[in-house]
Amino acid sequence: MVQGCASSERVANRKIKARYAVQVMDPWPMKYVSILGYIRILSLVILILLACCKSEENRVSRETTVTEDGLIIIKVGGIHVNVELAQTHEEQDRGLMYREYLPQNQGMLFVYPYEQPLSFWMRNTFIPLDIAFIDKNGMIVSIQSMEALNEEKRYVSPIPAQYALEMIQGWFKRNGVTVGAHVEF
Numbered sequence: 001m002v003q004g005c006a007s008s009e010r011v012a013n014r015k016i017k018a019r020y021a022v023q024v025m026d027p028w029p030m031k032y033v034s035i036l037g038y039i040r041i042l043s044l045v046i047l048i049l050l051a052c053c054k055s056e057e058n059r060v061s062r063e064t065t066v067t068e069d070g071l072i073i074i075k076v077g078g079i080h081v082n083v084e085l086a087q088t089h090e091e092q093d094r095g096l097m098y099r100e101y102l103p104q105n106q107g108m109l110f111v112y113p114y115e116q117p118l119s120f121w122m123r124n125t126f127i128p129l130d131i132a133f134i135d136k137n138g139m140i141v142s143i144q145s146m147e148a149l150n151e152e153k154r155y156v157s158p159i160p161a162q163y164a165l166e167m168i169q170g171w172f173k174r175n176g177v178t179v180g181a182h183v184e185f
Helices: 002-025 027-055 089-094
Strands: 072-076 079-086 106-116 129-134 140-146 161-168
Touching (some): 140 161
Parallel strands (some): 079 106
Antiparallel strands (some): 072 079, 106 161, 129 140, 129 161
């Protein structure tokens, strides 16, 4: 009789184990679904971030007019100017260094991915220049005169800017371009 109880107990334990085995296996599909849910949410967040970043593209990357020399034509306070673009880190580091001449209506436009405090110096730059700091909307927020070959002085935008335009010294004043004027790319 004791053995009969033991065997009925074993059968009962097997039924219990079988029931628990099914229950233990049930959560796996739920974990799998929740991982897929997290992946979908993460994918959606990435798509939203990419869409936001794309809308902040540089305005200069739009269709522009290019001269035979490969210069871009922009308007500064309504005046046509030919500019070289400095978009890469290397181009921005070199800027107008080692140049001995710059034509009157020609300059260099430094393009940054977003508004930020900008700082320039005149290391190895033989030509005295003026620099206009320009916000993301194309408005000139500051114009400063820069002394040739002065490696100690820094020319800093008073507020964050996304662009900087270097022209021959006195160009902005001679053409009546002041703070608040607009630059069209």
